[in-house]
Amino acid sequence: MNLNLLIENLTNPALLFFVLGIIAVYVKSDLEIPPNSSKFISLYLLFAIGFKGGQELSHEAFTAEILWSMAFGLAMAVIVPVYLFFILKQKFNIADSGAIAAAYGSVSAVTFVTAATFLEMKGMALSGHMVAIMALMESPAIIAGLLLISIFSQKERTTGNRAVLRHSLTNGSVLLILGSLCIGYLASAEQAQGIKPFTTDLFKGFLAIFLLDMGIVSGKKINTLFKEGWFPFAFGILVPLVNGSIVAIASSLVTADTSNRFIFAVLGASASYIAVPAAMKIAAPKANPGIYLPMALGVTFPVNITIGLPLYFYLADNFMS
Template sequence: MNLSLLAENLTNPALLFFCLGIIAVYLKSDLEIPQNSSKFISLYLLFSIGFKGGQELSHEHFSSEIALSMLFGILLALIIPFYTFFILKKKFSIADSGAIAAAYGSVSAVTFVTAVSYLEMHGLKLEGHMVAIMALMESPAIIAGLVLISLFDREGSSVSKRNVITHSLTNGSVLLIMGSLIIGYMASAEQAQGIKPFTNDIFKGFLAIFLLDMGIVSGRKLNTLFREGWFPFAFGIVFPLVNGCAAAYLSALVTDNISSRFVFAVLAASASYIAVPAAMKIAAPKANPGLYLPMALGVTFPVNITLGFPLYYLIAGL
């Protein structure tokens, strides 16, 4: 079962476009997605996921399961950076440990979007409230990482907690997906049908092009990480798989829905390479982006979409 899921995922066109991007870098090709186009596609993907999630949420009735699921997601975002920090500080500086911990405690919207496509490939539907949970998990990990830096940085931290809390709550990706979720929730089925060709029909094509761009970016970032030795690679591979498997198993305590358990695993396993770097640049400038950014994007992201997804899906179905 696991091998068949792995083989199916490895032939997914979106994943193959990601691999093509990495190959293009190592062939020194001039293949490149214009920056403005890349930004537009990322905004489109967040908008589409948020809007569709809002539509699904409008058909759901708030229940104890949804409340417990939201609490479970927030706890994941707080617990993961805490114990990650103490593992990392044995190898890295306090600032770098806090930044990496925040990245791995927070979530990757792109990994989430790819996971939604994976669910659809298996005939499963994303529960609307999981979109809200994804957005809720973004900020707590960033705040936790910065608090840990301020507590353990004996040389004095330059962290501005007020700025980072404001930034984490108004971050563009969080604002867009939550705003789209609310708009999708308010829109009637007839109104949503009017933009369905844009929100649904072209989604997978844009996802493939976006992952091609992510492959190009990942290939470039990996070069900078090789200088740091084996530990960042080992951590970026093993840690997300452990977190994802644990979340897939433990999420059975709050829901028996396979798609929700799978998404919980993906959220716990993913690492932020958009919101966290932006926040750390402002609040923890001593943290090295040449470390936490390549780990999240160049190592953990491809590990999740190749090995992680089939593994989490298998455990969620147990």
């Protein structure tokens, strides 16, 4: 892998703000982002990436490659939580195994946004249909995880399947990015130009502040994993790197475009810490958020944005399946 690519990513200001957040926790600083501001920035990032993706999608013709890419993404969202569940079941109870599997089968919108910025730094465009694929991958993984909990344990009952489906589709992050995607698709180029200062010019600044907040949250959550031993850390480091590397190469079956294969790898490697915890809190209350949330946010997220992004890009750019 190109060392310059890794160094370039490690010196990205957005990533350095994430590190600053972790440092703030360990030096016991009172630095914090107000909860309402953090929520607004989260919504802004989802809105901006969805709207810009919709604009890109409006310029694309629906081809066989796009349809196969969507099928590939949906297949990932089902296969990943199923195979991970059987690994996790050796170490955790059924509810926790299902919740962790759902988190790692689903996707992280913030990791996706960071990957889009990574592409922009390289002068490469994000295809609009990849935004749609990212949004579509949230729900299947959540449903798969909850169904696995229901199938393998009578004691860890979840809510009805209809309620699970409804919540996974109406979850705020899923609804906003899908809605923004549709609005961006319908808006003309002239109409989109009117809000470009908000959707584009401010984007990197808001991303840096949001990652600062994520660093603070990660620093606070990571300590809860230590009592679980080495396994959650090994899982949170190795699984995304393995999944992302396999997908970076295997995605060449559906697309030859390096940027799309890179985004597929990021989607395969990332873990949800927004949509899945929200769904599990309602549908699988016995699953412990003190395990799956810090694994996704405190371990996998920093691994992906430091080592993962340059690794996946290198594989997507140099290897074909």
